[in-house]
Amino acid sequence: MPRKKASPAPRKGFIKTIVEVEGRTETRVVEIPAFEPTPWGPDTALETVGTRAVRVDAGEKVTGQAKYTADIARPGMLHAIILRSWVARGTLVSVDVDAARKIRGVIDVIGPGDAPAKTRLFPRKVTYAGQPIAAVCAESLHAVTAGIRALRAKIETAPFAATFEAATAPDAPLVRSKGNVAEGSPVVNARGNLARGLARADVVIEREYRTPVQLHSAIEPHGAVAEWQGDQLVVWESTQGIFRTREQLAEGLELPQSRVRVIKQYMGGGFGAKNGAGPHTFVAAIFARRTGRPVRCVNSRKAEQSDSGNRPATTQRVTIGAKRNGTLTAISLSADIPLGVGGWEGGPGQLYHELYACPNVRTEETFAYVNASAMQAFRAPGYAEGAFALEGAINALAAKLGMDPLALRRRNYAKTDPRKKRPWSGNALLECYEQAAARFGWDTRDSRRGPAASRAQVRRGFGMAAQIWPTGGGPPAYAHVRINADASIDLLTGTQDLGTGARTILSQVVADAMGARLSDVHTVIGDTGSLPYTGNSWGSMTTPSVAPAARMAAEDARRMLLDAAAPMLGVPLGKLETRNSTVCVRGTDRSMTFAEVTKELGDVMIIGRGTRGPNPLDVSVATFGAQFAEVEVDTRTGVVRVVRIVAAHDAGRILNPTLAESQLEGGIIQGLGYGMFEERVLDPATGLQLNPDLHDYRIPTIADTPVIDAFCVGQADAAANHTGARGLAEPPIIPTAPAIAAAVADAIGAELHEIPLTPWRVLAAAGEV
Amino acid sequence: MQPPMRLTVNGRAAEVSPEPGERLLTTVTERLHLTGTKFGCGHGECGACSVLVDGRLTYACLALTEACDGAAVTTVEGLATGETLAPLQRAFIAHDAAQCGYCTPGQLIAATRLLERNANPTENEIKVGMSGNLCRCGTYPKIITAIQAVARGEFAAPAR
Numbered sequence A: 001m002p003r004k005k006a007s008p009a010p011r012k013g014f015i016k017t018i019v020e021v022e023g024r025t026e027t028r029v030v031e032i033p034a035f036e037p038t039p040w041g042p043d044t045a046l047e048t049v050g051t052r053a054v055r056v057d058a059g060e061k062v063t064g065q066a067k068y069t070a071d072i073a074r075p076g077m078l079h080a081i082i083l084r085s086w087v088a089r090g091t092l093v094s095v096d097v098d099a100a101r102k103i104r105g106v107i108d109v110i111g112p113g114d115a116p117a118k119t120r121l122f123p124r125k126v127t128y129a130g131q132p133i134a135a136v137c138a139e140s141l142h143a144v145t146a147g148i149r150a151l152r153a154k155i156e157t158a159p160f161a162a163t164f165e166a167a168t169a170p171d172a173p174l175v176r177s178k179g180n181v182a183e184g185s186p187v188v189n190a191r192g193n194l195a196r197g198l199a200r201a202d203v204v205i206e207r208e209y210r211t212p213v214q215l216h217s218a219i220e221p222h223g224a225v226a227e228w229q230g231d232q233l234v235v236w237e238s239t240q241g242i243f244r245t246r247e248q249l250a251e252g253l254e255l256p257q258s259r260v261r262v263i264k265q266y267m268g269g270g271f272g273a274k275n276g277a278g279p280h281t282f283v284a285a286i287f288a289r290r291t292g293r294p295v296r297c298v299n300s301r302k303a304e305q306s307d308s309g310n311r312p313a314t315t316q317r318v319t320i321g322a323k324r325n326g327t328l329t330a331i332s333l334s335a336d337i338p339l340g341v342g343g344w345e346g347g348p349g350q351l352y353h354e355l356y357a358c359p360n361v362r363t364e365e366t367f368a369y370v371n372a373s374a375m376q377a378f379r380a381p382g383y384a385e386g387a388f389a390l391e392g393a394i395n396a397l398a399a400k401l402g403m404d405p406l407a408l409r410r411r412n413y414a415k416t417d418p419r420k421k422r423p424w425s426g427n428a429l430l431e432c433y434e435q436a437a438a439r440f441g442w443d444t445r446d447s448r449r450g451p452a453a454s455r456a457q458v459r460r461g462f463g464m465a466a467q468i469w470p471t472g473g474g475p476p477a478y479a480h481v482r483i484n485a486d487a488s489i490d491l492l493t494g495t496q497d498l499g500t501g502a503r504t505i506l507s508q509v510v511a512d513a514m515g516a517r518l519s520d521v522h523t524v525i526g527d528t529g530s531l532p533y534t535g536n537s538w539g540s541m542t543t544p545s546v547a548p549a550a551r552m553a554a555e556d557a558r559r560m561l562l563d564a565a566a567p568m569l570g571v572p573l574g575k576l577e578t579r580n581s582t583v584c585v586r587g588t589d590r591s592m593t594f595a596e597v598t599k600e601l602g603d604v605m606i607i608g609r610g611t612r613g614p615n616p617l618d619v620s621v622a623t624f625g626a627q628f629a630e631v632e633v634d635t636r637t638g639v640v641r642v643v644r645i646v647a648a649h650d651a652g653r654i655l656n657p658t659l660a661e662s663q664l665e666g667g668i669i670q671g672l673g674y675g676m677f678e679e680r681v682l683d684p685a686t687g688l689q690l691n692p693d694l695h696d697y698r699i700p701t702i703a704d705t706p707v708i709d710a711f712c713v714g715q716a717d718a719a720a721n722h723t724g725a726r727g728l729a730e731p732p733i734i735p736t737a738p739a740i741a742a743a744v745a746d747a748i749g750a751e752l753h754e755i756p757l758t759p760w761r762v763l764a765a766a767g768e769v
Numbered sequence B: 001m002q003p004p005m006r007l008t009v010n011g012r013a014a015e016v017s018p019e020p021g022e023r024l025l026t027t028v029t030e031r032l033h034l035t036g037t038k039f040g041c042g043h044g045e046c047g048a049c050s051v052l053v054d055g056r057l058t059y060a061c062l063a064l065t066e067a068c069d070g071a072a073v074t075t076v077e078g079l080a081t082g083e084t085l086a087p088l089q090r091a092f093i094a095h096d097a098a099q100c101g102y103c104t105p106g107q108l109i110a111a112t113r114l115l116e117r118n119a120n121p122t123e124n125e126i127k128v129g130m131s132g133n134l135c136r137c138g139t140y141p142k143i144i145t146a147i148q149a150v151a152r153g154e155f156a157a158p159a160r
């Protein structure tokens, strides 16, 4: 009888590793896993990973059974609404609650002084329009709406600064007591010597670009349901980070984290705006504590569009120097970024250091606080903004040099990471260029240029842009795999599925790692009460962070299963393999199904544990891509129609091509919105938002959707992590707007320096107005 | 409180007493606990709340419940027949036409109505017929593919 293999050694200790989150580099302590599975390289044959498995939760979604936060109804539940400021800056003098309290069904009202200090809710100082100033809860939606209408608040208005220019003017009103320019600004990053690079250039171009404030506009508004169950606060929240939400709730309400449980099963999109506890979360929790009843608080659309995060605007002044043959000698950026009243410094600069092999690069970014709602990460924060300007300038340079924009980019391809000066874990950008160009018909585009004879005023144009996005993911992320008595398999991990398909791809990974049928694997996510920690689903990190942990847990469970099966089959461990939920003796037809093994085990439960190991320190991990756009421009009206987008991206191993294509299409359509329609408009006179809705703030409809040919190239990236997969969700939004702008420029023979490409901007660029 | 009024929701009789001015969306989700129909804007801008009222495509967030007295209402929960999913539901699954899935019930209702009016829509007719339903995740290309597949009869025979 084979000797039982020792169970995995206890963890070896802790080390520091570097993780890149949405362009920010963070050093984290991680534990070294007890073992690291052998990497799934390009040649590893996998059964389920890489197939077009159907989304595991699609059935619930098409039948209306999937329960989103606002669908949670608890017995005796109250409804809450937040009253928000209607001025951009001032002092909240009073909130008169008497009339509201008299409304039938109104149960409670809270305002300044009623929320625990650490929630920072309802300050007297009003610093932006849309800021929460009070809240009402009532028996029904009807009553709470009446209650909010009856609430009387008085705000003494004060001068405000809602733009970068206003906030950085000499006598600007103070948005923050410490000053309007963010600490550490300007943020300067440089390599080489810019002046020398410009001196060496044969050609220099200078441009200024502007990008708008873009709103996440998830169709599901932010919302939370809070209920005290015994001494535990249970919160259902549409969040990209259940553990971060728990941490913030515990901190805000001064509770131990173990007394807070955050649940998220389904959410209606996040895109970066749902990364933690918001005012609605705290309001629901505070009312629940005060009333002893469950409380639901869901944003109105107006609140959603005016105070739930945004991609900040930028002004980017770009200078590029190049040799006559197109070799870049210098790139410089000076950028102004108004963040709103808060947020983090996710600027456009980093992309400038990464996308091209240029020896001399200098970026200078000034972040300012302004009297407007705070920014939050929005799909590829910084990079989408940066790409519009950098790629616009590269296209302008190509025109000036008389070079094909694609040839110019190929010439400046970065073979290694030019910022960190180390190899890429994998980089198929050249393949992206090649395959997308071929499918687009880039080389033969001139033959398709002519307008239809019947529409002489319509001109056709073609453009392209490229993309990079750091997507290595990283620790910590934990997963448990347990094999139930009937051999069904549970993957337990505290991550979340935003609509990306995380549930599905994690099940696929576990199925392959265990040698199990996909239908035997059930992935349980989204509950801090019972699941091991993983981080937020941001930065395209979920796949490269959690999939390796899930795989390791599954392999750990598989090893234990084989340990148990070997004596049952009377063969040494080394002779066993698993496939189709069966343990097979290699070279024979002897086998036991997983269920036969677990039946013998009785109630012994196999529990495998997995952790995400440290990141490789000697390579850079990024996802790459190129997009090509074809547009038609009506030169009389300035109306642009995007006809076709061809997109090729390299994200390493693709765990599920269908889900990957859905991500690509989604990113491209949001990028199209960014380039074509989307722009938050603030009234300069009042600082109020003029389009806090989905009508005047226009996102793409199905009628705006071009033909999209989006696909993945490249191969498994075993150097990135042992599943070979990198992140994919954010990258596709990055090059769409600049590719469209390039195509419009191509059509009208004039550059465009500001998005969205509204008809009047197009006409103005063409010199028609 | 209004006197109770009658609705037929997904083929079942229901009696409700709406508040004055109550919208059908609230009635369906809060009173009848059919939460498949979604709130997205409350102002007729997104289509997440789409239902059929006597067969007509309706934004439930705009429809006054009182005005629906005696009407037959179909929500996403009424599309399947027992355990058998409707062809459009199966096509949406097979073509990955639901990402987060929040807009999906409304999309399915709108697509149901579209195919009732026009069993064989062109791509452009699909785009026009579906343009009242926003999807922020960007499932539009997959929705077009799914509807076209159903129009071709590909999902006519139930899979289970």
Ligand code: FES
Binding pocket: B038, B039, B040, B041, B042, B043, B044, B045, B046, B047, B048, B049, B050, B059, B060, B061, B062
């Ligand atoms: S919720 Fe009815 S149209 Fe948006």
Ligand code: FES
Binding pocket: A219, A268, A269, A499, B097, B098, B099, B100, B101, B102, B103, B104, B134, B135, B136, B137, B138, B139
């Ligand atoms: S699938 Fe998310 S909004 Fe449509």
